[in-house]
Amino acid sequence: MKLTKLWLLVPLAVTLTACGNSKNQATNSTSTKKLTDVSIVLDYVPNTNHTGLYVAKDKGYFKDAGLNVKIIEPGDNATSIGMVGANKAQFGVSYQEDVTYAHADGKNIPVKAIATVLKHNTSGFVSKANSGITSPKDFAGKTYAGWQTPSEEAVLKAVMRNAGVNPKSLKIVGATGDGPKSLGKKNDIQWWFQGWDVIRAKNAGIKVNYMPLRKLDKRLDYYTPVIITNNTQLQKDPKVVKAFMAATKKGYQDAIAHPKADAKILHKYAKDDDLSFLEDSQAFLSANYTDNAAKWGQMDAKVWNNYTGFMKEYGLIKKAIPAKTLYTNQYVGD
Structure with a gap:
């Protein structure tokens, strides 16, 4: 908020001291203005997908927007989409897949994506370089080795069928939790994020073959992660949504620059990770959040429709969901 120039409203005869006092009163009024409390639930522990949020908080962008933002890590039995859908948090970090599920087959969890953190899906399959x-x-x-979810199995089926290979010829087991250490020993193939797991493996001296999903099937170039809110927030307090997203966008643009x-x-909030690793990961993410900083967060209906079609084809949902039900660019600019 810009300070009101009260000295323009008083006679010129007022002394400079009086003018100074007026300015100080205006400043004090602004600094003591009550902030609106809101919260955002992460999808996982703090990582470089979330840097823009922590920058917005650390550099005061949220405060400048009139907001006191609490960033929450999800609990063991809670999900961001569940908490936001139940109006226990105003915002959350989720995925296109989960937003689609939220509206599929009569569920009608009242959430909507209001920005994508990354323009493209930067995940893919990996194997040891010498495999x-x-x-x-x-x-x-x-x-x-993976999470053994229906959507994961659908992706494996799709890419193998595209390659002319019988999906049943692949053995699927649960992830061991030790990632790169088990690759090529307990299992042959895993699903990693290029800006996190691949960099971690590289720093550990583990060489891998990386197969990006978006190159294997164009429908798999979906948005992951996305920022969501609930319909109650959109309907009752769109000004808060606008203020939150303006500050968030500024945070991600700062991280890009x-x-x-x-x-x-970020390291202040992700202390378990080495700073040098976070710097390497951030260099990748900052180059891949978007190819146009002014358009950070904007989404395309084609991307939503492509993946919804994929989910329907592989039996993950029964009916296609209109893209306009799932996302809006209203708060990041069309």
């Missing part, structure tokens, strides 16, 4: 597994055509007879400095900000 000879460089594409899904090499998956036959191998072992994949200053990756190394803002990795240090």
Whole structure:
């Protein structure tokens, strides 16, 4: 908020001291203005997908927007989409897949995506560099370790079928939790995020083959992660949504411009990760949040429709959901 120039409203005869006092009163009035409390629930522990949020908090962008923002890590039995849908938090970090599920087959969880953190899906399958597994055509007879979810199995089926390989020839087991250490030993293939797991493996001296999903099937270039809110917030207090997203966008634009400095900000909240690793990860994320900083967060209906079509084709949902039900660009600019 701009300070009101009270001295323009009083006679010129007023002394400079009086003018100064007026300015101080205006400043004090602004600084003591009550902030609106809101919260955002993360999808996971703090990482470089979230840097813009922590920058907005640390540098006062949220406060400048009139907001006191609490950033919450999800609990063991809670999800961001569940908490936001139940109006226990105003905002959350989620995924296109989960937003679609929220509206599928009569669920009608009242959430909507209001920004994408990344313009493209930066995840993919990995194998050890010396394994000879460089594409899904090499998956036959191998072992994949993952989360064993229906959507994960659907993706594996799709890319293997596209490669002319029988999906049943791949053995699927549960993830061991030790990621790179088990690759090539307990399992042959895993699903990693390029800006996190691949960099962590590189720093550990583990060489891998990386197979990006968006190159294997164009429908798999979906938005992950996204920022969501609930319909109650959109209907009753759109000004807060607008203020929150303006400050958030500024935070991500700051991270795009200053990756190394803002990795240090994130490190305050992600102390379990080495700063050097966060700097490497942030360099990748800052280059991949968007190809146009002014348009950070904007989404395309085609991306939503492509993945919804994929989910329907593989039986993950029964009916396609209109894109306009799932997202809006209203708060990040069309």
